[in-house]
Amino acid sequence: xxxxxxxxxxxxxxxxxxxxxxxxxxxxxxxxxxxxxxxxxxxxxxxxxxxxxxxxxxxxxxxxxxxxxxxxxxxxxxxxxxxxxxxxxxxxxxxxxxxxxxxxxxxxxxxxxxxx
Amino acid sequence: xxxxxxxxxxxxxxxxxxxxxxxxxxxxxxxxxxxxxxxxxxxxxxxxxxxxxxxxxxxxxxxxxxxxxxxxxxxxxxxxxxxxxxxxxxxxxxxxxxxxxxxxxxxxxxxx
Numbered sequence: 620x621x622x623x624x625x626x627x628x629x630x631x632x633x634x635x636x637x638x639x640x641x642x643x644x645x646x647x648x649x650x651x652x653x654x655x656x657x658x659x660x661x662x663x664x665x666x667x668x669x670x671x672x673x674x675x676x677x678x679x680x681x682x683x684x685x686x687x688x689x690x691x692x693x694x695x696x697x698x699x700x701x702x703x704x705x706x707x708x709x710x711x712x713x714x715x716x717x718x719x720x721x722x723x724x725x726x727x728x729x730x731x732x733x734x735x
Numbered sequence: 736x737x738x739x740x741x742x743x744x745x746x747x748x749x750x751x752x753x754x755x756x757x758x759x760x761x762x763x764x765x766x767x768x769x770x771x772x773x774x775x776x777x778x779x780x781x782x783x784x785x786x787x788x789x790x791x792x793x794x795x796x797x798x799x800x801x802x803x804x805x806x807x808x809x810x811x812x813x814x815x816x817x818x819x820x821x822x823x824x825x826x827x828x829x830x831x832x833x834x835x836x837x838x839x840x841x842x843x844x845x846x847x
Contacts, residue, residue, distance in 0.1 A: 623778075652834070662837045667834065677834070709778050723767070723769050723781050723826075723835070724781070725781070727778050728778045729778040
């Protein structure tokens, strides 16, 4: 089974800090995604990547950036953390192979980030 | 654009009750449809999927049938358990280069 591993389950950071959230997948998936999940707002797409060194803005990219230097790793960067970025962050990956009907995501366990 | 609507809940059921969570979608073409489940404090897990009309996805006693005529993908389980308490998300996507569109999620609590 494919595994998507997020480096931290819980993280507490101070306002203004630069924060790195790491995500690694072990099944050679081309596509990777970062979401945040907040009560009443559902899942919101921050950034995604279809290949190494490629990135695309999602629905709420402001205050975030990403890095994909290797196929298996997709990092989310909070350039200057703010309290309104306190949230659950979810990483997901997906194959782009056309034989895999369905194209569903595999998610990591999530990182609950608190900015104080 | 594409969208997914589902009953938001919360839904509270007694153990062994029958479960239905309604999901309807709007999309062009023939999307693939999914149900994901999120247990407390965890990420989302794929519960089941269907890739074409009249397909039935099933897993862990849960079922959902892809109904093109009513654009629906309702989740059902004949007898829920306390361990089924979670948030359930209906979702769709069209191709491997389209993002997955999620519904708002339905919180289910099963009481003994």
